[in-house]
Amino acid sequence: MSSAYLRPAIAAVAIAVATALAVYPMLDAGRLGPLIDALGAVALLSLLFPLLWRGRGTWLALFLLGAEYVVAESSGHVAAVSVVAYAAGLIGLCELLFWLAELPAAASIDTTAIGRRLLLLALTSVAAASLALVALLATSVRLGSALAALVLGALAAAALLTIPLLLVRQRRRNQ
Amino acid sequence: MSRSPKLVLYAAFAAVSFIAALALGRPELAGLGAPFALVLVLGLSLPPPAKVETSVRLSRERVLEGDEIEAELFLSSPETCETQFELVLPRGIEPTDDPVTFVLGLARGRRRALTVRLKCEHWGAYRLGELRLRIGDRARLRLADQRIGGTAVLRVYPSRERLQSLIKPLETQPFAGNRVSRAKAEGIEFADIRPYVRGDRVRRLNWRVSSRGQTLYVNQQHPERNADVILFLDSFAEAQRENEGTLDLAVRAAATLADHYLAVQDRVGVVGFGGIVKWLTPASGTLQSYRIAEALLETEVNFSYVWKRIDVLPARSLTPQALVIALSPLLDERGMYALVDLRRRGFDLAIVDVSPIPFASSSEGGTPDPQALRLWRLWRETLHLRYQELGVAVAEWTGSESLANVVEEVRAFRRFAR
Numbered sequence: 146m147s148s149a150y151l152r153p154a155i156a157a158v159a160i161a162v163a164t165a166l167a168v169y170p171m172l173d174a175g176r177l178g179p180l181i182d183a184l185g186a187v188a189l190l191s192l193l194f195p196l197l198w199r200g201r202g203t204w205l206a207l208f209l210l211g212a213e214y215v216v217a218e219s220s221g222h223v224a225a226v227s228v229v230a231y232a233a234g235l236i237g238l239c240e241l242l243f244w245l246a247e248l249p250a251a252a253s254i255d256t257t258a259i260g261r262r263l264l265l266l267a268l269t270s271v272a273a274a275s276l277a278l279v280a281l282l283a284t285s286v287r288l289g290s291a292l293a294a295l296v297l298g299a300l301a302a303a304a305l306l307t308i309p310l311l312l313v314r315q316r317r318r319n320q
Numbered sequence: 321m322s323r324s325p326k327l328v329l330y331a332a333f334a335a336v337s338f339i340a341a342l343a344l345g346r347p348e349l350a351g352l353g354a355p356f357a358l359v360l361v362l363g364l365s366l367p368p369p370a371k372v373e374t375s376v377r378l379s380r381e382r383v384l385e386g387d388e389i390e391a392e393l394f395l396s397s398p399e400t401c402e403t404q405f406e407l408v409l410p411r412g413i414e415p416t417d418d419p420v421t422f423v424l425g426l427a428r429g430r431r432r433a434l435t436v437r438l439k440c441e442h443w444g445a446y447r448l449g450e451l452r453l454r455i456g457d458r459a460r461l462r463l464a465d466q467r468i469g470g471t472a473v474l475r476v477y478p479s480r481e482r483l484q485s486l487i488k489p490l491e492t493q494p495f496a497g498n499r500v501s502r503a504k505a506e507g508i509e510f511a512d513i514r515p516y517v518r519g520d521r522v523r524r525l526n527w528r529v530s531s532r533g534q535t536l537y538v539n540q541q542h543p544e545r546n547a548d549v550i551l552f553l554d555s556f557a558e559a560q561r562e563n564e565g566t567l568d569l570a571v572r573a574a575a576t577l578a579d580h581y582l583a584v585q586d587r588v589g590v591v592g593f594g595g596i597v598k599w600l601t602p603a604s605g606t607l608q609s610y611r612i613a614e615a616l617l618e619t620e621v622n623f624s625y626v627w628k629r630i631d632v633l634p635a636r637s638l639t640p641q642a643l644v645i646a647l648s649p650l651l652d653e654r655g656m657y658a659l660v661d662l663r664r665r666g667f668d669l670a671i672v673d674v675s676p677i678p679f680a681s682s683s684e685g686g687t688p689d690p691q692a693l694r695l696w697r698l699w700r701e702t703l704h705l706r707y708q709e710l711g712v713a714v715a716e717w718t719g720s721e722s723l724a725n726v727v728e729e730v731r732a733f734r735r736f737a738r
Contacts, residue, residue: 148423204329211333211352215340218348228351236355243326243460247404249421257425258402265458272362273355280351305338307361 146259148252152245156196159241163192166210166234169227170217177220184213200246207239232277233270240266321368327461330356363459370399371464372426376449376472385479385572388416388439391448391472395424396431401455408450411563412442412476442563443478443571445617447471477613478568478575481723486580487713487730489547489643490668497546497585507541514540548589548602548639549581551612552662554648554655555594555619559676566674569719570647571616573672576723577645578612590615591637593658595622599637628654630661643668649676650703663710670730671707671714673700678718708733 167185171178188209194202214231244262248254283297337353340346372395379390393407407420416437426432438448449470456463492501504511513526516536529537551574558567574590581588582604589602590612600608600615630638638644644667648655663669677697680688704714713733717726 147419200325203325204332207329207333208336211337214352215346215349219344219346228348232352232355235352236359239326239329239356243324246325247456247460248423249404249406249419251419252404252421252423253419254423255425257427258423261402261425269355269359272358276354276358277351280354281347283347304361305357 146254146256148248148250148254151254151259152248152250155241155245155248159196159238159245160192162234162238162241163189163206163210166231166238167213169231170213175220177216181213181217184209184216188213195242195246200242203239203242203246206242207235210235210238226281228281229274229277233274236273237266237270240269321462321464324456324461324463327360327363330360330461334360359459360461363457363461366458367399368462369455369457369464370397370401372397372401372403372405372453372455372466374449374451374453374468376470378448378472378474381473382475382477383440384477385440385443387476388437389474391436391438393434393436393449393451394431395426395434396429397426397455398428400428400458401426402458402460403453403455405451405453407436408452408470409438409448410444410446412440412444413446413448413474414439414441440474440476442568443476443575443617446474446476448474475614475617478572478616480579481572481576483576483580483724483727485724485727485731486577486584487643487645487670487727487734489549489586489641491641491643492545492547493587493639493641495546495587497544499545499547499584499586500542501545503543503545504540505543507543509542509544510539511542512540513537546585546587546604547581548587548642549577550589550591550602550638550642550644551577552591552593552644552646552648552659553619554646554650554652554658555592555622556624556652556655557649559649559651559679561679561681564719565679566649566651566676567619569717570649570672570674571619573647573674573717573723573726575613575616578616579609582606582609582612587639588612589637589639589642591633592619593628593633593655595624595626597628597632599633601636602639602642628658630658630665638662638667641668643670646671647674648672649674650700651676656703659707659712660710663707663712669712670734671712672723672726672730673704673714673716675700675716675718678720 167189170181171185188206191202191205191209195206218228334353334357337349341349341353375394377392377394383389395403397403402423402425404421404423409415409420416439418436420436422434424432424434447470449472451468453466453468454463455466492499500509513529514537516525516538520538524538526537526539553570553574555567558565578588578590585604587602587604588608590600592598598615598618600611644662646659646669648659648671650656650673659669659671677693680693707714713730715726715729717723
């Protein structure tokens with residue numbers, strides 16, 4: 146398949162996902178409505194950067210959409226469970242934008258590669274939704290003792306530290 | 321290996337989300353950042369991008385200018401990965417229609433094959449199969465750039481023109497060939513009659529003349545001999561524009577002339593007279609045709625300040641009584657003096673002036689000044705006249721007209737000069 150067809154298709158899906166993510170917090174914004182609307186509009190506009198300049202500025206769109214959701218969620222007008230879908234949408238959007246950035250303007254794309262990418266996208270979104278749900282459930286657990294809270298906190302911190310550890314190990318392996 | 325922008329962004333977003341969740345006391349924020357952290361953890365625990373092994377096979381290794389070939393690319397990887405690669409093509413080789421950049425999914429240990437159609441636009445010896453690859457791990461968090469050199473050698477020979485006639489050498493060599501020699505000996509073409517001397521064959525007696533003259537006369541014939549032709553390529557300098565230049569035209573003309581002279585049993589040699597002097601001693605036959613084609617592929621302009629004379633050439637490269645056809649843009653004094661030198665040494669010389677005028681441009685790359693162009697033309701015409709005064713046939717070839725016209729022009733001059 147030619148990248149001339151695939152690129153517009155990916156861009157269209159990315160725009161659709163970004164629009165959904167930007168519009169959802171606006172639906173029931175309440176008194177913080179103008180701020181949320183402004184954040185959503187800027188987030189959608191910032192999407193032009195990664196679409197037109199090969200992935201540059203993806204961070205801006207991601208952080209703006211995240212900020213918009215946080216503002217809407219903190220004002221209490223968005224259901225907490227929505228974070229599951231929102232997290233999946235955000236990571237899906239990022240994956241799409243990075244895929245678009247990697248695709249050359251004129252190239253022949255193997256269908257196997259496209260299939261694998263779509264599978265990766267689906268798996269990432271499902272995993273993201275599941276993890277967001279788990280995180281939500283885990284944070285809503287009321288622990289009886291301070292010791293249990295300490296153990297759980299330590300485990301969570303250890304899990305987080307895995308990331309830099311993996312990075313360090315990878316660098317050593319390369320050297 | 322490098323980190324993809326995705327890795328940095330995901331790490332930053334996860335970190336900011338977790339910090340914000342802690343600072344604001346809102347667990348939903350942790351839920352927003354957790355998937356990004358998960359992708360990082362899972363992605364980094366997967367094996368890093370593997371090295372991809374490639375090879376190239378060409379449908380043909382020897383082609384003529386303008387021909388199309390198929391290049392088959394084989395890729396394999398010890399790990400499952402996605403690779404993006406570009407087939408780097410040298411100048412003179414173009415893809416027919418398809419793009420030369422590919423995104424391919426490779427399965428562990430399995431070899432994938434791709435076919436690319438290429439058009440050989442320009443003569444030369446090329447090394448094909450150079451690839452620029454970008455390989456990512458499965459999560460595309462780590463990227464590795466790889467450059468693989470070309471291994472397949474493609475030889476594109478210059479295209480040939482059809483010639484109706486060739487420049488006839490003034491002298492022939494002692495070997496048998498297709499040319500009627502000016503000498504008198506055993507042959508087919510009648511030359512003269514002379515009185516019989518002891519040892520003459522009886523079958524050569526001319527009975528009609530003998531009966532009239534009361535003494536015996538014998539027929540004399542011109543023998544069929546071959547000739548030596550030296551193609552003298554002046555490669556001191558060239559005029560070039562885009563992909564075409566005077567050297568390209570000269571090489572094409574040399575290939576055409578060599579083929580035609582070899583076809584009539586003549587011995588053909590090549591002398592590349594420029595920054596680097598190269599020669600191929602005259603010989604005939606199919607093998608020589610291949611030798612010449614290979615020698616022409618290596619012809620290039622090598623810049624040099626060294627003043628070179630004909631003396632640098634070994635004697636066997638310029639055989640006595642050979643016809644020397646010089647293909648020169650008449651741009652460098654060393655080449656011009658070498659031609660005068662050749663003539664003064666008694667060589668039968670003809671010059672095909674591969675005109676640099678069509679390649680002329682102003683210093684800014686635009687149209688040259690008409691006044692300057694006119695002066696240059698006048699100067700070149702004077703140069704032609706000087707060579708003609710020495711008895712050298714000079715014909716200008718711009719490349720737009722057929723080489724056959726130029727050959728005819730040279731033949732006409734030589735007929736007149738005789």
